[in-house]
Amino acid sequence: MLTYLTTEQRNENSVRLDQMPTLEIIQTINNEDKSIAEAVEAVLPNITIAIDQISKALMGGGRLFYVGAGTSGRLGILDAVECPPTFMTSPSMIQPIIAGGNGAVYKAVEGAEDDEAQGKEDIKGRDLTDKDVVIGITASGRTPYAIGALKYANEVGAYTVSLTCNHNSLISTFADCSIEVIVGPEVLSGSTRMKAATAHKMILNMISTTTMIKLGKVYENLMVDVRVSNFKLLERAKSILMEITGSSYEEATQLLTEANNEVKPAIVMKKSGVSFKEAKKRLKESNGYVKKAIDSN
Known part of the structure; x- marks a missing residue:
């Protein structure tokens, strides 16, 4: 049963969703979205801890891995692929891994998120070391694929971070640093591509951008390490x-x-x-x- 998870509960503000006119629907969505930044603000101390560890790791020649399934995996890809053109980093510095492989970016691979062993194998295949950092992204906090990756990362001594939207998440028990951003029930119950995903994208943007600033990729507030490719x-x-x-x-x-x-x-x-x-x-x-x-x- 997943009903105990905040991300799976019903939102009392949207129980009439199917009866609302268009404007009321989007007003309801907008009102819920307004709370996301406050939820992120509440976990800034833990985000800071993660960034400082990531910066230290990358300065020492380590790498950062984003691991997730479905929307969570796609968010990791969105953030990672923007770093080389924006900050002239090597594609190997920040690497995304999604359950089901690259094809899952465009089409859902059913069941891939439930394969903990595959999560371990996929991160193991990147020759993970104790210099690296692995972030497991999962709105529910219980996705086996991401948990498998973090468990293996712990085995080799890599620094581990969990990013989730539920308190006391299972994945957090396998992380050196846990970021649990509580955005509350979704307007459309269980659809974590909405508030949960927005919160996670905000946090991933914070992590990568702030890390790059700490790596000297920014002068004042300008992108001075931009790759001139067009x-x-x-x-x-x-x-x-x-x-x-x-x-x-x-x-x-x-x-x-x-x-x-x-x-x-x-x-x-x-x-x-x-x-x-x-x-x-x-x-x-x-x-x-x-x-x-x-x-x-």
Whole structure:
């Protein structure tokens, strides 16, 4: 029986859902959504613990894995695949794993979430070590697939995090850090692709973005490690460079050309009056932090 789970209970505010006119339906959904940010706020201390551990692991050459089934697995994929273009990370740094394999992104693979042994095998296949971090994502907090992955992660000494929407979740008993964000019953009972998924996406965005800031991927509040892979991103890179250095559009274009379209060394080159080679050297010595690279001699 799953009825004891908050995520499976009926929402008293939406018991007339099938009788409501369109506007009332979406007002009800909107009103429930307003509570999500407050639920996330309540677990910020645990999110902080997780981020600090993840940052430390990635700085030491470790990797971050998101593991989940269904919507939870897809949320992990959404967050992970945005990191290489946004922060110029290696695709191996943050890796998503979804029950049922990549095909489950587009079509539900029934029963995959119930296979704890497969969860173990899938994370084991990534050559997990004690340098890595594994986040098990499951709204219910009891998905066997995600639990299997966390159990194996514990065996090898990797740091483990659980992300769920129920108090005292089963998966939390297998995690070094548990994040239980309680958003309450869904408007459509049991449909955790709604509030639960929104809360989890917010938290995953917090985790990846804040971690990247701590890894020196951001200057002030600008994406200075963006990968210039298309026209839009090239123009964004020029705008960032113009904003930070006061360069004209033409100067920013020339700087980026000299810096192999890398924004961070271009900033250091302009701010410190050094060559591309020297800028790269300074950035390496400052662990990627632009301000430190500019101030170094």
